[in-house]
Amino acid sequence: MQNKNKTLVKSMDLLQLFITHPALSLNDMVKLSGMPKTSVHRMLMSLEEMGFLARHEDGQYSLGLSFLQFGQLVADRLDIRQVALPIMQELRDDVGEAVNLIMKDGREAIYVEKVDTNHPVRLYTKIGRRSPLYAGDSRIILAFLPDQEREQYLRETELTPRGLGTITDKDKLRRILQKSREDGYTISRSELENDTAALAAPIFDHRGRVYAGLSVAGPDDRFQDERLPELSVKVVRAAEEISRKLGWEPSSRIPL
Template sequence: MPHSPSGETVTSRALRVLATFSAQRRELTLSDLARLTGLPLTTTHRLVGELATWGALERDEQGLYRIGLRLWEIAALAPRSVGLREAALPFLEDLYEATHENVHLAVRDGDEALYVERISGRHAVSVVSRVGGRLPLHATGVGLVLLAYADVEVQERVMAGPLRRFTDRTVTSPPELRRLLAEVRRTRTAISPGYLENNALSVAAPVWGPAGDVVAALSIVVPISRAPGPFLPAVTAAARGVSRALGARL
């Protein structure tokens, strides 16, 4: 595989171009891409042209580049997402219809919660989550569930920090987080009142796979003024339904 003078492969440089895009940078000019990647403009032009020809990038009439649908097609084949989303969607829809609040489904990817599905209504509390977005494990309901059932090595790495503070309620003390994770395992639910956003409360529960491990987390996010108790049965029932659909023996 061809290498640049610095030893970087063409594949690495192409991936660097794609990684430049984010929720905050959805459309970029060629000059933006060269500046943000640190690649020469001529190299960026060639890479972007190849990526656009393949469909990984699209160029609009103003000359702005954005992520192409071909990448969405490929990403939709990811096994951790496809079977899980198909199994979970009926239960997520039922939970939404019963509450008309934000409903989330997330998996752990490294030290972050990756959101693979979200259903939200116009009148639901505003949240920062989005499908394909990532949020910290220690500051979200789904993240706390995923962290509570992660390997000890993962838990220790996260607690070694830094634990970012998002609000004055965010748990940033490792001993406090350790106690919170133990409570999540005891109750098989996580309640996150204002940890990520001051106006939102999350109630989450684990989704189990056929091997007896936690493969995802399901949550509902409501205004922080609401009491979590009434939502616990609905969230746990939905999570159990998804688990059974995946073949878990509960």
């Protein structure tokens, strides 16, 4: 990763602004990004031409409909979603909690599929959301990463608190990860969002590498200790079922 197109990468900074802001004017972006106005202006023209940004009548920009197209393509091509969905629904019906499918993307985790408990209209608010690998249900992926990769991540990452329960001590986190590997699941309480708990298990691909995480999540008070044995068994079992459909065989599991 030596040769880069600086301009290209910089334009990402502009697009990132739209994760937290639904609409922005040129000047907004100049202020938020700190780049010179001319440069921002030039990039906007290009991003608009690419269809990544759309300009409204009032001069405000927002994310373009192209993302709908690409987003749909990505979703369609993620085989694991199709494989996991029925199993996730079954698990949801069984335990009565929301079920999430999480994948690693770079140094972060991303929620790739979700089935909710109250199914009003579908409002998959959590799909596409990112979270750090060290906190919450996504930690299960970190736990089962190859030693070297995991250690590198721990070295390079600062543990910023997200909720009251976020683990900010690296050694404590290491111990928890170790325990998660032994148990085959991990539990988190108020790590990403207060009063919310989650229990997660790893999903492996045919090569025996962690490929994703499966979690049940809900209000803290529904995840008391007495329920954990039952929950953990069911989540682990569902995760294993998905793993198997992805071609994993128990024997290919990475030894602890």
